[in-house]
Amino acid sequence: MLDYDKEADEYDATRGGEPRATAAADAVLGLVPEDTRTLLDVACGTGIVTRRLAAGRPGLRVTGVDAAYGMARMAAARMPGAVVLADSRRLPFPDGEFDAVTSVWLLHLVDGPEDVRAVVAECTRVLRPGGVYVTTVDKAAAHDVGSDIDAVLAPRPRRPAQDGAERVESYALGHGLVPAGRARFRGHGQGRSPHSTVADLRRGWFTQLAPDDPVTERFAARLAALPRQQVPRPDPEFTLLAFRKPIDA
Helix, strand or coil, rough: CCCHHHHHHCCCCCCCCCHHHHHHHHHHCCCCCCCCCCCEEEECCCCCCHHHHHHHCCCCCCEECCHHHHHHHHHHHHCCCCEEEEECCCCCCCCCCCEEEEEEHHHHHHHHHHHHHHHHHHHCCCEEEEEEEEEEEEEEHHHHCCCHHHHHCCCCCCCCCCCCCCCCHHHHHCCCEEEEEEEEECCCCCCCHHHHHHHHHHCCCCCCCCCCCCHHHHHHHHHHHHCCCCCCCCCCCCEEEEEECCCCC
């Protein structure tokens, strides 16, 4: 996994910047009820989406939480006094503290099913009855857009997807949540080019391919042979699922 303390300074520039953040925040807010007054953004990263959530809904008080100091530092600069450094599996908030909880691009990063369950459990715990939890699912699958790059990478070793939609829904249901909607948004600036994909391979972006592994270099060589080296292929489309905590929970 990438070191997100080290990634923090370059994170936004390499992940689509403000256009992607705006698309994500707009899609999230489309699933959050209009009467929502407090929202917790779990794994807020640099706060680029978190700030958009706050700006997009007047009167909404947004709090961000992230486990990586480098990310939380940048988020705190964007949202002074509204960012907490903490593990998403052990949130430092009372039960039922928030009207809405979000986790954008988090669940695909955790180590295994127990950690996903722990995150979903904590998001449920701090959510008030009647509140909504919104999360991204199927992150890795979204990047497979059917391009020539995807064809080259198809045989690579993959880590199991911890954020599969059916899996996440089963965990949410297991914690008493009920489905409350779905949305999709474009990952602006996330379309891969052969050149950028080779760079990602060599810096450890693909977690099952070590940068110094000969297998990694074989994939890099095949990518380097593709046409239109600098031309990004289509952007991915990400999926959000929303779940409601019943009033009688």
